[in-house]
Amino acid sequence: MTDRTNDAGTASPIRVLLADDENLIRDAVASLLDLEDDIAVIGQAASGTEAVAVARRLSPDVAVLDLQMPGLDGIEAAQQILAEVPRCACVIVTSHGRPGYLKKALEAGVRGFLPKTVSAKVLADVLRQVVAGGRYVDPELAAEAISAGASPLTAREADVLELAADGAPVEEIASRASLSPGTVRNYLSAAATKLGAANRHEAVRTARARGWI
Amino acid sequence: MTDRTNDAGTASPIRVLLADDENLIRDAVASLLDLEDDIAVIGQAASGTEAVAVARRLSPDVAVLDLQMPGLDGIEAAQQILAEVPRCACVIVTSHGRPGYLKKALEAGVRGFLPKTVSAKVLADVLRQVVAGGRYVDPELAAEAISAGASPLTAREADVLELAADGAPVEEIASRASLSPGTVRNYLSAAATKLGAANRHEAVRTARARGWI
DNA sequence: CCGCTCCCATGACATTCGTCATCGCCCTTC
DNA sequence: GAAGGGCGATGACGAATGTCATGGGAGCGG
Structure with a gap:
């Protein structure tokens, strides 16, 4: 033009x-x-x-x-x-x-x-x-x-937390991640603790907000 | 036209x-x-x-x-x-x-x-x-x-489900809705059943998707 | 008035979830 | 090679949650 x-x-x-x-x-x-x-x-x-x-x-x-x-x-x-x-x-x-x-x-x-x-x-x-x-x-x-800094979550913790993001029960997360249900609960608990969250859902929210999952 | x-x-x-x-x-x-x-x-x-x-x-x-x-x-x-x-x-x-x-x-x-x-x-x-x-x-x-049609949820069920949307524990929902914790659990259970959901989170998702909360 | 539904509550029970201790295995680092 | 950390698992225990039965009160249409 x-x-x-x-x-x-x-x-x-x-x-x-x-x-x-x-x-x-x-x-x-x-x-x-x-x-x-x-x-x-x-x-x-x-x-x-x-x-x-x-x-x-x-x-x-x-x-x-x-x-x-x-x-x-x-x-x-x-x-x-x-x-x-x-x-x-x-x-x-x-x-x-x-x-x-x-x-x-x-x-x-x-x-x-x-x-x-x-x-x-x-x-x-x-x-x-x-x-x-x-x-x-x-x-x-x-x-x-x-x-926001670096994520305090380990790779697996982040994986599991992501799978938990939509409110799926532990068993489903376990099968989708090919893990034992007990292990899933451990990771979820660890993630919630690291994130200062009272439960998995709060953990998902804060991790989302910080871009960690 | x-x-x-x-x-x-x-x-x-x-x-x-x-x-x-x-x-x-x-x-x-x-x-x-x-x-x-x-x-x-x-x-x-x-x-x-x-x-x-x-x-x-x-x-x-x-x-x-x-x-x-x-x-x-x-x-x-x-x-x-x-x-x-x-x-x-x-x-x-x-x-x-x-x-x-x-x-x-x-x-x-x-x-x-x-x-x-x-x-x-x-x-x-x-x-x-x-x-x-x-x-x-x-x-x-x-x-x-x-x-999507009309919502099968009663007014209270929808209220409670909405308060549960962010993953808050029952006690918090109860206090925010001025209800007994037991009542909250009943409504949540009823809502999940009506929506064909396995748990409250799935219920929240489907209700959201259908525009019922 | 009677039946119906919604509302709110309580109690009981089984299941799931959160937490902790503990274990073994494989890495990497010192 | 010892120490540390992530990974995966198990078992146990209390707390939270899901489900059911049951109850009473309020409102509404037949």
Whole structure:
């Protein structure tokens, strides 16, 4: 449309893939990003699996992935995209800024992580930053993640607590984890103690809040 | 239904208030709606309380409210807006299409209810419909709500089940409901039986899913 | 008035859960 | 190689929970 290139930009615009299961949001963000001279939305997807397929086909500069999507979630999609299209930077956007996701996302190689509470201008800036090789994490989310610190739970304790998250009885957790019921109760008890919780449900809540499961 | 030829400039446009705590989404949807000739976003809000205040000040034709917002949620905001600005139609948009919310929203006098998975075009059409006095409910959500049917729980059972939702022990539920612990256990047991659940947690989940608490 | 349902309560019982002590096994670290 | 920690298990005991029977009082439609 224009030959007025941005100061930092090259002649070719940033090629963006947008993935979000909410059409309203996706359409809207797409049209907003397209308003930027140096950004072009070249593909859209309504699910994680679709996002991976489109990324493979179009090889975009950056993929903007919603965290919660049917099928593959944003982080899983990012992993697959990075495996197949390494030069594509991945940015996660999310409504629920839970710190645990941030950690997993960073481990998956995601280059940007920000809540949907940011303005469109910030998103555009972040895209420019990550395609230039940089990283961006929302300061507030980062602070939360840091203040939450490392999990005091062992790997198994976290596993079992996660299985207990939906209120399943001990027996079911035991069979699903291939453990003895007694062992499950021990882990649950240990986890609750470490988390200062009165029962397993409270433990699940605090562990969730801190991003430990 | 009528041949609504949106003859742009001549007729006065639909004046829209947009409320969503996610700036990215709100900005994006606003710019998208503004693309329509006969729609003008005249105000925005990032919370339910703010939405009420802005509605009182601007008296818009229609308020588009996100369901989940800090402070007042979309339905509560709609109630207050309708109380203060009766001529303003309220439309709820939401990510999580749980049937219970639909029922509450309709009871609150909301004129439109749709998930964010719809396209922007649909949203614009819905806005035109509701300002013309009509109603619109997403067909899928409506079907879910109908298939869920009426709650088999008595009022007290639902109360108690709701208090049990966060995994609180019986004693706490009892004191919060001003009931005997034994009574609480009876209600919980009755509710679980009616819902075909093995324990209170499963009961909470199914009741939630059906919109009964 | 009678039957019905909901409300609230009590008591009894079996089951599940939370907690503790203790054990063996496999790692890693010092 | 000894110490420590995570992992998996068992047994035991008190507390919490799920289930049932039973009771009385309030309200409502036939």
